[in-house]
Amino acid sequence: MDIPAAHRTFLDEVVPRIAADDRVTAIALSGSLAHGTPDDFSDVDLVLAIRDDAHAAVMSDRLELIASWTDVVVGFTGEHVGEPRLIVSLVAPPVLHVDFTFLPETEFATVLHRLRLLHGLGVTPAADSASPELSSGFDPQWAEDRFWVWVHYGATKLARGELFETLDTVAALRKLVLGPLASRRAGAEPRGVRRLESIAPDDAVALQSTVSGYDQREAADALLAAVELYRRWRPSEGVTRRPEAERLVMGFLGDVLGGLQPVRTDAGPTTDPRP
Template sequence: MDLPREHAATLARIEARVRADPRFTGLGAGGSLLSGAVDAYSDLDLVVVVADEHHEAVMAARREIAASWGRLLAAFTGEHVGEPRVLICLYADPLLHVDLKFLRADELADRIEDPRVVWERDGALSRALAAAPAAPPEVDPQWIEDRFWIWVHYAATKLGRGELFEVVEFLAFLRARVLVPLAGAARGLEPRGVRKAELALPGLVPALVETAPGYDPALLGRAVLRCVELYAALRDALPDPPAHQEDAARAAVAYLEEVVGR
């Protein structure tokens, strides 16, 4: 693997610790390492496979284990992203963000990508990956359409009330959950929020800039309207567009335009 020096050194150090510990049967790497896009600003996404009989004890001692693998500055578990099995770590010497996901081999059946095997004991990781295919995340246009117009009405109420930070957050939500995923789906890209949107979807960037205007009620109102326009264009350009919620769309947009007009 061709990695920046800091990443290579950290991965080698963790691999050596995992390899030497009989509680572990494999180490995999995912994220940007799979695509060969690791740069100086990337983190390391690692999967640590734990032998079944040691799993409970390892999960209870994850922080202490991670601290034994380098100078650990801080660590917390990933409940905020719906993944409590992940320990999110900041190591020193070199300063690097490392995500450590501790799993039993059978838990690898439910995954969105196939990690690269860094090390394994007796083929344990390879067997687990071969047992079930990865299921990459997909965009569900109908799921979005069924919710989009309620979201628009909600944003209009916040705008009308003057809760502008709510509108700022709403615009970020639409970029990450609707606009960029739909644009990416047309190019066969997996939905990953707005990550690397500037590189993957450069043609969309000028329009996205119009949805990030800062803290100003008039500009925020126009930004929400721009999101509606972008959404409709991206939705209708899909090979299989969702069934439109036409009544909800008309009502929500009319209300938004009324609020913006005030």
């Protein structure tokens, strides 16, 4: 594999140490190292297959195990992304972000087709683990069922003057919906807004309209821009639209925009709402 020198050195040192534990039956890479698109700033995403009968014991000791394999600066479990079997860590030197995911062997076999195997040549993909469709990581129906609720939430926070929450809502729309739609349009795997500038440069330029400063009118314009891009980019077929939700939410948003009041912040004078 053509990967950066620091990443290669880390793997050359760590993989044999991990493989020495007979409870680990396979080691693989995911992420950019597996897909052949790494650079000097890439994470190292390691996925470990653990014997099913030993998985519980390994899970209880996984932080200590990692510390025995490499020099860990800090590490924590991945509940924040819904994956407690993940350990997110920094190792050094040099400083690298390394993710370790501990999967039972039977589950590992179902995802092996998406990984680059480093150790465990006897492991084969499960019979029912056919390669997923490009859209497997993003469901446009899931987005349509949620988008208007999220826009309404953002509008209520905008009306209340909670600009940080409004900006967070627009950022969530960008990451969870608009970025994946742009990636799909470019024929790439949806991964939020990751690498969007190179995957879909024209759409990335369009998404700039959803980025604003801490200003009520700018935040309003960013929320409106997110709605407009969603309307342009959502699939025309294969999705059951929610027209009543769209109509009601856009009416509500229009009322909010018409009633914007100046917001005074500690950082400066009252902003000009320019309704």
